[in-house]
Amino acid sequence: MKKTPAKLSDIFTCARCGSCCQGETTVSLDKDDQERMIAELGLTRQEVKEKYWRVTGKVVQMKIVDHHCIFYTKDTGCTVHEGRPWRCGQWPLHPSMLADENNFRTIRESCLGINQALTWEEFCHIFKELLEQEKKLLC
Numbered sequence: 001m002k003k004t005p006a007k008l009s010d011i012f013t014c015a016r017c018g019s020c021c022q023g024e025t026t027v028s029l030d031k032d033d034q035e036r037m038i039a040e041l042g043l044t045r046q047e048v049k050e051k052y053w054r055v056t057g058k059v060v061q062m063k064i065v066d067h068h069c070i071f072y073t074k075d076t077g078c079t080v081h082e083g084r085p086w087r088c089g090q091w092p093l094h095p096s097m098l099a100d101e102n103n104f105r106t107i108r109e110s111c112l113g114i115n116q117a118l119t120w121e122e123f124c125h126i127f128k129e130l131l132e133q134e135k136k137l138l139c
């Protein structure tokens with residue numbers, strides 16, 4: 001019998017808790033992230049920089065407001081979804097979870113969306129299959 005291909009929902013379904021958008025710092029934006037965000041917002045680079053970015057030397061992050069990313073709202077979650085940094089899209093499926101069970105446990109504890117019923121081995125098996133299907137897996 002033909003095996004059913006793995007689906008993202010086998011290992012992860014976002015619970016929309018907003019926890020990954022909270023804190024006093026955010027992921028950093030690489031050049032592609034910056035361009036995508038500028039295009040999504042339809043503003044000039046300078047406008048986006050002044051309104052939304054925290055620039056420290058060469059490091060560009062998003063501003064923090066009330067202990068969360070400036071783009072996060074309680075009602076709608078991420079308000080720049082299509083223009084979000086790739087690291088936001090990657091979360092919580094970080095490849096380091098494949099290398100070390102402790103990484104898996106730590107990330108699973110901080111993200112309710114990970115299928116909590118799976119063992120590390122089961123999780124890795126499905127995650128690897130998904131990465132084979134799509135090299136840059138976005139959640």
Ligand code: SF4
Pocket residue numbers: 013014015016017018019020021091092110111112113114
């Ligand atoms: S990715 Fe995880 S931590 Fe972030 S909102 Fe979804 S369930 Fe919550």
Ligand code: SF4
Pocket residue numbers: 020021026062069070071072073077078079080081084085088
């Ligand atoms: S860009 Fe969106 S997904 Fe990323 S931290 Fe901000 S609100 Fe969350």
